[in-house]
Amino acid sequence: MSGTSPGTPRLFSRGSWDEARRVADILRGETVGGALLLAGAVAAMIWANSPWSGAYESLRAVKVGPAALHLDLSLAAWASDGLLAIFFFVAGLELKREFVAGDLRQARRAAVPIAAAFGGVIVPAVLYLLVTLSSGAGGAARGWAIPTATDIAFALAVLAVIGRYLPAALRTFLLTLAVVDDLLAIVIIAVFYTEHLSLLPLLGTLVPLAVFALLVQRRVRAWWLLLPLAAATWALMHASGVHATVAGVLLAFAVPVVRSERAGGPDAGPGLAEHFEHRLRPLSAGVAVPVFAFFSAGVALGGTSGLATALTDPIAVGVVIGLVAGKPVGIMAATWLVSRFTRADLDENLAWVDVGGLSVLAGIGFTVSLLIGELAFGAGSERDAHVKVAVLTGSLIAALAAALVLRLRNRVYRRIHEAETADRDHDGIPDVYQERP
Secondary structure, X not given: OOOOOOOOOEEOOOOOHHHHHHHHHHHHHHHHHXXXXXXXXXXXXXXXXXXXXXXXXXXXXXXXXXXXXXXXXXXXXXXXXXXXXXXXXXXXXXXXXXXXXXXXXXXXXXXXXXXXXXXXXXXXXXXXXXXXXHHOOOOHHHHOOHHHOOOHHHHHHHHHHHOOOOOHHHHHXXXXXXXXXXXXXXXXXXHHOOOOOOHHHHHHXXXXXXXXXXXXXXXXXXXXXXXXXXXXXXXXXXXXXXXXXXHHHHHHHHOOOOOOXXXXXXXXXXXXXXXXXXXXXXXXXXXXXXHHHHHHOOOOOOHHXXXXXXXXXXXXXXXXXXXXXXXXXXXXXXHHHHHHHHOOEEOOOOOHHHHHHHHHHOOOOOHHXXXXXXXXXXXXXXXXXXXXXXXXXXXXXXXXXHHHHHHHHHHHHHHHHHHHOOOOXXXXXXXXXXXOO
């Protein structure tokens, strides 16, 4: 865009080298996590549709935990309430780090993924409601939030495989969009899917949470102190009726991102949030999310006729349309509006088709979509089964469509990347990151 003045703001301009390197490391890790997530989902689908499907359901229903504390939960419930709290803790750490110490601490950079996340929540929900309400399906409106969530592990895994050479700013955009998206999802779960609220346990949550916050603000890392406090916060949140995964986000937001001045300040290296994230991300991506997928994705299809029945349910149609069409339309519209009202242009090395490809990729809604489906219609219900089929179908369509677009763009950026990132002075930092004022 040669006619653009130097002072014109840019969307998706190149960030710092540290941020680009950090996002690349996350993408490499999420490739393995996404593969394990896929393996867990496939294993569940195969088992649930095998002659031994009864054993799968029996395993999901096995109860473990102290009954005296009302925590004798099924394995499926432990996966959705307990293991996903780890997932949301890591997501909360990532989000806080982005906005406190990452490139998104600048308002002009943060505005785009935040707006895109809101657009990617609102439009799918509206499309879902239009489909289900026009069909007259009773009670279907309760599932309006199912197609609003982007699955971080799946989306980043697909991007890591097919989009290695896409500009780092686009990858950061998808990562931040997905994390903000999950934060919005957890707010939706807390506000709209809390049926029975017990005030006393909810207030009691503040006690271990406050002690946890005090300790981490003092840079205490002792797991034998922090883990019991985190567990107490989770248990009290669970007892209050608010979904227990909310505790994961609250605990994450309490963790400081930068080092204290006494420890050298922001320039002295990674803070406590990055330390926890580094330790827990493998547990989240490699254990928590795949195990949840295994216990949640298993649905008996009943052959071709059963699959057809599931996909003709207005609820399933609304979910698929919300993920495949609503997500990209909402994200693209919000991004364009930010560009329009801030008079910002795309970075000169990018095209709107790149943003479109990422927007389609954001239609992969697996982990949180399945969770909301269970909360909306009840785990194991017929509608919940239809939701699972729809989420899997919509996510697969979004992944294939995004792969088609981004694969073509990746070839273009591979040639640009090889020319731009030459390290001619051999200092370990691509020259393009050192040519900026």
